[in-house]
Amino acid sequence: MLFNSWIFWIFFAIVLVLAHVLPHRGQNRMLLVASCIFYAWWDWRFLSLIAISTLVDYLAAIGISSTGNTKRRKIFCLISVCVNLSILGIFKYYGFFAAQLTQLFNVSGLHVSQPSLNIILPLGISFYTFQTMSYTIDVFKGKMQVERNLFDFALYVSFFPQLVAGPIERSSRLLPQIKQPRHCNGHDFATGLYLIITGLFMKIVVADNMAPIVNTIFSSVSELRGADCWMGTYAFAFQIYGDFAGYSAIACGTAKWLGFDLMTNFQTPYFATSPDNFWRRWHISLSTWLRDYLYIPLGGNRKGRFATCRNLVLTMLLGGLWHGANWTFAVWGLYHGILLIVTRPFRNKNSSGLLLRFLRVILTFHLVCIGWVIFRSPTMAGAITMLRLMATDLHATPLSVYGISLIAFFAGPMLFLEAWSAYKNDSARLLSTHWLPRVIVYSYFTLMIMLFQPETSNAFLYFRF
Amino acid sequence: MHFFTSDSNTRQLIRQEMKVIAITLLAALSAEIALRLNENNLSLNLRHISEIPALARQLHYGARPRILFLGNSYTRRDTDLQSMAESLKTHGISNLNAVKAVPDATSIIDWHYTFQTFFEHTKNVPDIVVIGFTINRHLSDKSPIDVRLLSRRFCRIQYVTEVFRHDITDADKRILFLLSRASSVVGNQYHVRQRLLDKIIPNYRFGAQEINRLSRIQTTAEQNNNHTFTRLERFMALMRKHGIITVFVAMPAPRQEYFHPKLESTIIESGGIFIDCRSVPGINSGSFIDGCYLNKSSAKTYSSYLAEQLVDIIKKIQ
Numbered sequence: 001m002l003f004n005s006w007i008f009w010i011f012f013a014i015v016l017v018l019a020h021v022l023p024h025r026g027q028n029r030m031l032l033v034a035s036c037i038f039y040a041w042w043d044w045r046f047l048s049l050i051a052i053s054t055l056v057d058y059l060a061a062i063g064i065s066s067t068g069n070t071k072r073r074k075i076f077c078l079i080s081v082c083v084n085l086s087i088l089g090i091f092k093y094y095g096f097f098a099a100q101l102t103q104l105f106n107v108s109g110l111h112v113s114q115p116s117l118n119i120i121l122p123l124g125i126s127f128y129t130f131q132t133m134s135y136t137i138d139v140f141k142g143k144m145q146v147e148r149n150l151f152d153f154a155l156y157v158s159f160f161p162q163l164v165a166g167p168i169e170r171s172s173r174l175l176p177q178i179k180q181p182r183h184c185n186g187h188d189f190a191t192g193l194y195l196i197i198t199g200l201f202m203k204i205v206v207a208d209n210m211a212p213i214v215n216t217i218f219s220s221v222s223e224l225r226g227a228d229c230w231m232g233t234y235a236f237a238f239q240i241y242g243d244f245a246g247y248s249a250i251a252c253g254t255a256k257w258l259g260f261d262l263m264t265n266f267q268t269p270y271f272a273t274s275p276d277n278f279w280r281r282w283h284i285s286l287s288t289w290l291r292d293y294l295y296i297p298l299g300g301n302r303k304g305r306f307a308t309c310r311n312l313v314l315t316m317l318l319g320g321l322w323h324g325a326n327w328t329f330a331v332w333g334l335y336h337g338i339l340l341i342v343t344r345p346f347r348n349k350n351s352s353g354l355l356l357r358f359l360r361v362i363l364t365f366h367l368v369c370i371g372w373v374i375f376r377s378p379t380m381a382g383a384i385t386m387l388r389l390m391a392t393d394l395h396a397t398p399l400s401v402y403g404i405s406l407i408a409f410f411a412g413p414m415l416f417l418e419a420w421s422a423y424k425n426d427s428a429r430l431l432s433t434h435w436l437p438r439v440i441v442y443s444y445f446t447l448m449i450m451l452f453q454p455e456t457s458n459a460f461l462y463f464r465f
Numbered sequence: 466m467h468f469f470t471s472d473s474n475t476r477q478l479i480r481q482e483m484k485v486i487a488i489t490l491l492a493a494l495s496a497e498i499a500l501r502l503n504e505n506n507l508s509l510n511l512r513h514i515s516e517i518p519a520l521a522r523q524l525h526y527g528a529r530p531r532i533l534f535l536g537n538s539y540t541r542r543d544t545d546l547q548s549m550a551e552s553l554k555t556h557g558i559s560n561l562n563a564v565k566a567v568p569d570a571t572s573i574i575d576w577h578y579t580f581q582t583f584f585e586h587t588k589n590v591p592d593i594v595v596i597g598f599t600i601n602r603h604l605s606d607k608s609p610i611d612v613r614l615l616s617r618r619f620c621r622i623q624y625v626t627e628v629f630r631h632d633i634t635d636a637d638k639r640i641l642f643l644l645s646r647a648s649s650v651v652g653n654q655y656h657v658r659q660r661l662l663d664k665i666i667p668n669y670r671f672g673a674q675e676i677n678r679l680s681r682i683q684t685t686a687e688q689n690n691n692h693t694f695t696r697l698e699r700f701m702a703l704m705r706k707h708g709i710i711t712v713f714v715a716m717p718a719p720r721q722e723y724f725h726p727k728l729e730s731t732i733i734e735s736g737g738i739f740i741d742c743r744s745v746p747g748i749n750s751g752s753f754i755d756g757c758y759l760n761k762s763s764a765k766t767y768s769s770y771l772a773e774q775l776v777d778i779i780k781k782i783q
Contacts, residue, residue: 006640186478220679402672443492
């Protein structure tokens with residue numbers, strides 16, 4: 001069930017009506033059932049994985065809280081981490097690592113054949129395993145009280161607006177909202193509406209219209225000029241942003257209407273002034289997760305320059321691999337790790353002038369785009385060819401003019417709205433204005449959604465991560 | 466307990482948002498009315514579709530045999546009725562009563578409902594139906610269904626159970642089908658989109674063609690031969706019900722596709738006639754303009770050749 005499908009909105013309307021009529025306890029049970037239906041719509045068999053993850057973390061946390069013995073607490077925490085990482089490892093990384101190992105053996109003269117297992121990647125597995133793991137680790141660290149109500153905990157793991165593509169919610173944020181009676185006030189309704197309309201616009205109009213260009217450019221590099229590759233890269237930059245930020249916005253919007261406040265996952269990332277600043281604005285729930293559960297436990301920036309650099313690279317490398325089992329993701333993570341190290345001395349430099357700020361935004365955007373080439377290319381060889389063309393052949397072509405015009409037409413209004421929000425330092429600036437600008441923006445977005453939905457609607461990109 | 470809080474601030478905010486929603490819906494409604502008034506002028510293709518009922522009547526009131534050419538842009542561009550009439554004349558068939566119902570980018574499923582809606586329902590049933598195709602997909606179950614066009618243009622609402630039973634089984638697409646039926650904006654979205662982009666985006670046609678060309682290179686390599694032909698069988702059952710002679714013509718194409726063995730056998734076993742015009746004397750790879758359609762003289766050559774293949778069939782009816 002996709003957010004950009006009619007069936008989802010019928011489903012959501014039913015959920016909303018039920019949420020309105022049921023008491024708090026009933027709401028929680030209903031939301032749990034609705035979340036199961038939402039997930040089962042894709043493949044009911046994989047509900048068992050969510051159930052395993054939920055049960056293991058529920059019991060592990062109770063185990064941790066029931067003993068003061070540090071060793072036993074550690075064992076319970078390790079069980080949770082191992083089970084979650086094993087699920088992730090088997091379903092997401094088995095094929096990749098098996099292929100790499102087989103290749104390694106073959107290169108060293110030991111001829112082995114790769115055991116073939118045709119494993120489907122369960123939807124949203126990386127999101128919910130990280131979410132449940134964070135809960136157990138927080139209980140272990142004493143940052144979080146143990147949750148003894150299995151149904152409420154199950155709802156925390158499987159809450160449908162953010163189940164398959166985040167935001168990866170911390171238990172300290174979401175569980176109290178599940179436990180407390182919820183209400184939807186006028187501001188929540190207005191914010192939810194704003195998030196849903198902008199989210200649908202970002203997904204349907206921006207991301208889905210970029211998809212045919214991106215798919216074609218990244219699979220036909222040998223036929224292209226450098227300017228075409230730049231155009232394809234820009235298109236991907238807006239496709240992945242529109243897709244993922246659009247999903248997150250709809251998730252937050254629908255949750256708002258259900259009385260929940262999910263964390264903001266994107267904050268105008270293409271207006272970042274440095275790579276470090278970019279990661280504070282892009283997929284915030286993952287970057288803060290990696291910071292809190294990987295970077296800081298590794299030592300963060302407290303153990304000298306070398307250790308800081310090592311920790312940054314390691315965190316970004318694993319962050320890259322989180323996206324999928326492919327060398328391109330690992331190299332993309334590595335690239336961002338190196339970028340963070342190289343630009344670290346400049347990150348706190350104040351760019352007070354508008355021009356300087358603008359130049360930093362442009363530079364950061366292009367550094368991010370180079371990363372997107374690595375991220376999106378099917379192979380590293382393809383990425384290198386594309387980057388070589390982008391560096392050596394910059395003559396405009398009719399195809400690049402066409403593509404850039406399409407990007408400007410579809411993504412331009414979204415960027416304009418974001419620039420305004422960024423300038424006013426308020427991510428939902430439109431909500432605090434007179435109602436007339438809102439009417440203009442909503443009417444424009446609605447008409448664009450109605451008229452410019454591409455023939456083939458694409459599933460959300462981050463579903464596969 | 467109320468889920469929506471009912472304080473005065475909330476009431477005021479919700480009232481304001483309701484006003485915003487109402488005006489937004491009004492804007493959408495205005496677009497709907499504007500489009501309904503100009504629906505048939507959005508493209509030449511839509512105008513052609515709107516003319517099909519008149520073509521059906523013209524065919525019905527003309528002399529026998531009544532020949533209906535069903536197809537897509539290949540048949541529209543490459544089948545020249547004038548050349549066919551001249552060629553038939555030399556074989557003693559003086560009057561060719563034929564019309565072409567050839568909307569762009571259509572396949573067997575669209576032709577099925579086009580026939581039902583415009584010919585069967587209005588009792589303007591032809592004697593012979595000639596279907597031109599160039600690739601397996603035009604006749605196989607693999608051809609993608611343009612839900613909006615099928616719903617808005619080719620299908621009467623009374624066929625909805627048939628459509629939902631056989632052709633559109635996905636819940637989301639079923640909703641889109643019903644919405645396309647009810648709304649001109651939804652149903653004609655593709656045409657509005659194309660027209661607007663053509664006006665706004667520089668090099669739009671070139672760019673779109675280039676993207677299509679590059680993606681075709683990809684998909685050609687990925688194509689497989691797992692074709693099934695249940696839609697074709699259903700179409701043939703419809704033809705048999707009305708005693709119509711159905712002729713399938715494999716048309717000339719710049720790249721000759723390997724036809725699935727089941728394609729020809731399905732046609733023949735279900736009572737159709739298969740005519741292979743892929744290799745017409747005088748037509749070669751240089752006969753095609755823009756890599757798709759025949760040039761004018763080659764279209765005449767092909768049409769004359771096709772007419773000769775149809776002589777016996779037409780004479781049988783006469």
